[in-house]
Amino acid sequence: MLLLFLFICLLGSGQVQAKAVFAHFMVGNTASFGVADWTTNMNLAMEAHIDAFALNIAAGWAGNDVQIANAFTAANSLGFKLFFSFDYAGNGPWAESDVYNLIRTYASNGAYYHYNGAPFVSTFEGADNANDWISIKAETGCFFMPDWSSRGAGVALNLGGGIADGLFIKLTQYATYLGWAAWAWGSWNMTTYVDASYNQTLNGKPYMMPVSPWFFTNLPGYNKNWLWRSDDLWYDRWQQVWYFQPEFVEIISWNDFGESHYIGPLDATQYSAFKIGNAPYNYVENMPHDGWRQLLPYVIDTYKNGHATFDTEVLVTWYRPTLASACGDGGTTANTASQLQIEYRPVDIVDDRIFVSALLSEPAYLTINYGVGEYGVKWDYTPQGGVGIYHASMALNGQTGPVTMQLLRDFSVIISYNPSQAISTTCTNGITNWNVWVGSATSTLTSTIPPPLPLSNQVCVQGWGAGNFEGLCEFTWSSGSLVPTGWVSFGDSFSAGPGAGTYLDSFLSGCLRTNNSYPMQLNKALQGLVPNAFKFEFLACSGSLTDDAKMRQQRLTWSNSSNFVHSPTAYLWKSGHWWSGETFDCEGELSISQATINDGSYVQALVGVYTNILAGPPPDQQFDLFVAGYSRFFDTSSETDCGTLGMLWNKPPITYNLRQSINSLVLQVNEKIQQAVATTKVTQNRSITYVDWDSRMDGHRFCTPGYSDEPIQNKYEAAHEYFFAAVGSEDNYPGEEDNWPPSSTTPYPPESGTYSFSVDPKTCAGNLDNPGNIYDPDELVNIWCTWAIEAASNASFAAAIEAYFTPQAASSADESMTVAWTNNELVVTSSGSQGWTAKIFHPKSLGHGLIAEALLAAIKGKE
Numbered sequence: 001m002l003l004l005f006l007f008i009c010l011l012g013s014g015q016v017q018a019k020a021v022f023a024h025f026m027v028g029n030t031a032s033f034g035v036a037d038w039t040t041n042m043n044l045a046m047e048a049h050i051d052a053f054a055l056n057i058a059a060g061w062a063g064n065d066v067q068i069a070n071a072f073t074a075a076n077s078l079g080f081k082l083f084f085s086f087d088y089a090g091n092g093p094w095a096e097s098d099v100y101n102l103i104r105t106y107a108s109n110g111a112y113y114h115y116n117g118a119p120f121v122s123t124f125e126g127a128d129n130a131n132d133w134i135s136i137k138a139e140t141g142c143f144f145m146p147d148w149s150s151r152g153a154g155v156a157l158n159l160g161g162g163i164a165d166g167l168f169i170k171l172t173q174y175a176t177y178l179g180w181a182a183w184a185w186g187s188w189n190m191t192t193y194v195d196a197s198y199n200q201t202l203n204g205k206p207y208m209m210p211v212s213p214w215f216f217t218n219l220p221g222y223n224k225n226w227l228w229r230s231d232d233l234w235y236d237r238w239q240q241v242w243y244f245q246p247e248f249v250e251i252i253s254w255n256d257f258g259e260s261h262y263i264g265p266l267d268a269t270q271y272s273a274f275k276i277g278n279a280p281y282n283y284v285e286n287m288p289h290d291g292w293r294q295l296l297p298y299v300i301d302t303y304k305n306g307h308a309t310f311d312t313e314v315l316v317t318w319y320r321p322t323l324a325s326a327c328g329d330g331g332t333t334a335n336t337a338s339q340l341q342i343e344y345r346p347v348d349i350v351d352d353r354i355f356v357s358a359l360l361s362e363p364a365y366l367t368i369n370y371g372v373g374e375y376g377v378k379w380d381y382t383p384q385g386g387v388g389i390y391h392a393s394m395a396l397n398g399q400t401g402p403v404t405m406q407l408l409r410d411f412s413v414i415i416s417y418n419p420s421q422a423i424s425t426t427c428t429n430g431i432t433n434w435n436v437w438v439g440s441a442t443s444t445l446t447s448t449i450p451p452p453l454p455l456s457n458q459v460c461v462q463g464w465g466a467g468n469f470e471g472l473c474e475f476t477w478s479s480g481s482l483v484p485t486g487w488v489s490f491g492d493s494f495s496a497g498p499g500a501g502t503y504l505d506s507f508l509s510g511c512l513r514t515n516n517s518y519p520m521q522l523n524k525a526l527q528g529l530v531p532n533a534f535k536f537e538f539l540a541c542s543g544s545l546t547d548d549a550k551m552r553q554q555r556l557t558w559s560n561s562s563n564f565v566h567s568p569t570a571y572l573w574k575s576g577h578w579w580s581g582e583t584f585d586c587e588g589e590l591s592i593s594q595a596t597i598n599d600g601s602y603v604q605a606l607v608g609v610y611t612n613i614l615a616g617p618p619p620d621q622q623f624d625l626f627v628a629g630y631s632r633f634f635d636t637s638s639e640t641d642c643g644t645l646g647m648l649w650n651k652p653p654i655t656y657n658l659r660q661s662i663n664s665l666v667l668q669v670n671e672k673i674q675q676a677v678a679t680t681k682v683t684q685n686r687s688i689t690y691v692d693w694d695s696r697m698d699g700h701r702f703c704t705p706g707y708s709d710e711p712i713q714n715k716y717e718a719a720h721e722y723f724f725a726a727v728g729s730e731d732n733y734p735g736e737e738d739n740w741p742p743s744s745t746t747p748y749p750p751e752s753g754t755y756s757f758s759v760d761p762k763t764c765a766g767n768l769d770n771p772g773n774i775y776d777p778d779e780l781v782n783i784w785c786t787w788a789i790e791a792a793s794n795a796s797f798a799a800a801i802e803a804y805f806t807p808q809a810a811s812s813a814d815e816s817m818t819v820a821w822t823n824n825e826l827v828v829t830s831s832g833s834q835g836w837t838a839k840i841f842h843p844k845s846l847g848h849g850l851i852a853e854a855l856l857a858a859i860k861g862k863e
Helices: 002-012 035-047 064-078 096-106 132-140 153-161 193-202 233-244 272-276 290-305 518-526 549-557 586-598 601-614 656-684 779-793 795-804 845-860
Strands: 020-026 052-058 081-087 118-124 143-145 207-211 216-219 224-227 248-251 310-319 353-360 365-370 373-377 388-395 403-409 412-417 437-449 486-489 535-538 564-566 624-628 644-648 651-653 687-691 755-759 816-822 825-831
Touching (some): 035 064, 096 118, 096 132, 132 143, 132 153, 193 207, 233 353, 290 353, 290 437, 310 403, 624 656, 687 845, 779 795, 779 825
Parallel strands (some): 052 081, 081 118, 207 248, 486 535, 486 564, 564 624
Antiparallel strands (some): 216 224, 353 388, 365 373, 644 651
């Protein structure tokens, strides 16, 4: 099944005919409509980039003639399109002659939608009348795409002697565990099982993919009282459309209020279904869904063109206004036996959550104030390159009350929204309303934002089977190229990624590998190749050198089963020691680094590393080695000082000359790496590629103009920096810090005033995994312990520490720190808030993302 969905992803991307998006429109709701009402709805549809209304018309309805005429009058005045969707289920089957007459009357109308020159016609059911269409199609020349889903794809395609030109599917009678074409089964998220079945059966004929945001109906008069789980559906389904790439999409619906999946405006004149269907209450009143349309221009344009631009950032939220267990369920079931499904209690299937989708030009942080406090909400899904739709949800945890939310970026609020709908335990007639309330807010940008990557260059995200087949096709190789079977990442802390998210192994192991490190981010993008066979070995370990025990262990551990390797070079150059090294002297450390680079053996050491790696796989195995360089750490566009490089705010200052010196070392190292790569390529006759990511860091380096002088103790003010600004500074992965920002009454850092603590070299290592402070990463605690252990056996080292931290005036009057070796313990005393701002020169999560992007581009270039 996995291979089937990968095949479908690739197959869909090859279709070349023009795509279109339609909205299912219930004409039977429009008894009181005039032309102006049609015009209003069509204008809204056009703003959403919808191409046409599929006019659902029931046989024998008295208003058909008048309202169809009104609809075409309005459509012609706007340049909008319409087509007929003959409903054979509502009032029974259509007479063949009536169908023929309507198509003949309107097919030549300028507002009627045509496909390849033929009038487009659909149905809802009517499989028993399939033979009628043999003559109808012969007489009208229509392009016929029925919904005969009750018969299944294979049977439907052959009805009427194979009369259908394509197929649409709303429901399917084949329930079991396959789910539904437009809605999910039970507690599952939405899948593409049925879509894949239809697409495969059609064998090249067009498929119209249904998209719906919600489903709940309680109309006993129509024997309907069930819901289908729809929590993340509006987001999930459009992602599936993007990568499935059907010929057509039909949104279900514009105005079917009785089934709660409307995206059109509320309209009290269209609520007749609640009276006719004997609804126990009107579950649509004061429940707008307009917010869902805010995302349609972007998702529709992306589906059609592979990319889209936008000039407005959008926040869309939806949630049910009542907790699931607050009131009676009204006899509603989750799933329905009428469609041969196992039924469940709604409370066991739906989630009490607030859902949010946001169209953003770059990452932003989401906070929701609800119930007893304000919460930072981690994005569940983020777009590639940071531009596009972000999606998240937050559990209500039984709380009620008003809801407010904000999107923040660089210490500024970009969108603040106070939805008018609170969440409560109050219900109409004591029955839970399973419909959903939708709201939205926007912020206009100063310029139009294009996406960084078109769909053709993005990953084929997920197969959308049970469990979403996470990682199924997150990267698509060109047809005919050799598909890798795996990869391995060597390196030191620059690859391991301390501080970048959650640690994957014990702190005491010393490797400090994290889930947002660039090997992990790159692996996520590569996992879709051959999911069950593709192997990733994350061997990078903090502290590794060119040929020390850790690096030798990495090579020994490697199974040699991978097609390509990434070998970063951070372990060749200990850049982080300028503030904490053996000399406690900045100039001394710079001199040591320069001497290392100038040493004639430096390039040869690199060649030796690359050669040893390339010696692993057999000569006849396709193998590629990618070697990443460095990015300059500092912006040098301004000559002013910008804070400190050291442990106190004034030791040592980051001068213009110092920034230039450090950046120069980076560029020299990159040059040496490139020389080593070129030499290895010649001597080993194997594939080895240097990967440059330096320019990707522009605007994200230390000392970028336009921001406050460092040290920066506020997460948002330092959000532009993609390197950790200080030991203990916050990461910048959106939503990673779940309780940020703190309330205005909480100081940052939490500790203030004068305090002191001791570090016992005999016991400190056992506490590193739980240091009991706020810092991420826990580098500082590691440093104190390392120094204490060294000082216990080296009196000169202990003296050097004490001299370095001799009290002196700081840039802030309340800042000072002393470190002393007393009674065989390292004693640290700090006055004022903690001014620990030592640069650690490691990327934050988004910095790791830039390295992953560069490597991914290089790998794709090898196809």
